[in-house]
Amino acid sequence: MVKKVKLRIVFLLSLILSIVLSVYLILKALEKDVVYFLSPSDVKNLEKIASKKVRVGGMVKDKSIDINSDRINFVVTDFKNEINVSYSGSVPNLFSENKGVVVEGFLQDRNYLKAVKILAKHDENYMPPEVKEALGGK
Amino acid sequence: MLNLLSPGKIFEISSKSTKYVFVVFIIVLTIGLTESLFLSPEDYKQSHSVRIMYVHVPAAWTSIGIFTVVAFLSIGIFIFKNKNFFLITKSLVPSGFIFSIIALVTGSIWGKPTWGTWWAWDARITSMLILSLFYFMYLLSWRIISDQEKAIKISSLIAIIGAINIPIIKFSVNWWNTLHQGPSIKIIGETSIHSSMLIPLGIMTAAFALLSLLIFLMKFNTEMIRIKNKGLDRL
Secondary structure, eight states: OHHHHHHHHHHHHHHHHHHHHHHHHHHHHTHHHHSSOBOHHHHHTOSSOOSSOEEEEEEEOTTOOEEOSSOEEEEEEOSSOEEEEEEOSOOOTTOOTTSEEEEEEEEEETTEEEEEEEEEEOOSOBOOHHHHHHTTOO | OGGGSOHHHHHHHHHHHHHHHHHHHHHHHHHHHHIIIIISOOBTTTBGGGGGHHHHHHHHHHHHHHHHHHHHHHHHHHHHOOTTHHHHHHHHHHHHHHHHHHHHHHHHHHHHHHTSOSOOOOHHHHHHHHHHHHHHHHHHHHHHOOSHHHHHHHHHHHHHHHTTHHHHHHHHHHHSOOSSOOOSSOSSSOOOBOHHHHHHHHHHHHHHHHHHHHHHHHHHHHHHHHHHHHTOOOO
16 A cells, blocks of 8 residues: 555656656747747847748837838837837837837848737836826836 | 544535625625725726736636645645545636636736737746646546546546646746736735735735635535435545
């Protein structure tokens, strides 16, 4: 009886260990694809520019939004590197300068992305407007 | 511990406590909903859609918490063949499953106005979907397998394997770039939710915990009655 309990413990430990290791290896190997978006710095370090769709995320640079008749141009920054984005279409309500954004589209070169979709990224801060003002909301 | 109590006694306690838990749940839920829907302020950035958080976050926490408990009990079931734990895990899983679905649906409803999309295959959202699927597999395993001994073994293995996903959910937002925001409430460091929003969140979490306790007790009582009717003196 006691021996069986021991065997079951060994079985369970090997089961858990093998699955944890496989999951770890799979996630490690797919790290490039598990991340939802690249930062502008990641884009700078790309070996070659893929022709398929990519997502780039970061902050919309201050005073960079420029709206033409049918296109909106802005700069996404991670405060180390920047990338110019051009987009045509509607943007989410929370899209604004100094706020997080994820753009999906095609890289033209390391500094220019033609977006087909814009997602606003929300940060982890929650507070009432009065508090934000008191903090000298940027 | 449960071995020391007679089955009649357990059933007496669990069936009696149901109505008290129900009353407390209704009171806490009323306070929680008033706080979160009317008294709490809107957010500086997302305005009123912040109120979805008061359902989304407690639902996610409860479903993750329940799965963790089920996994630990399942280790006890699998290794020590504890005959009493399986009734508890079996009764806990339905509410955990419902809450994981609620977390996914409310997250989707929040995502559309905030992010601009209903769904994103990012690490947090995908790992939460996997949790739902594990709950689903657990529930199905009891349906598919008619031999109880087998069902106990396989369902507890599903819970134990699924538990590997729990730390992945928790740390997904730290390990990878995700569309989902990082944790606002940290174990170490400052909380980035203002207290006027943190209080309703806490009350709603208590309400959800009570609701899952209520569903658990109802399910547990049903299981007990089923055993009694079968004339099985299991407990």
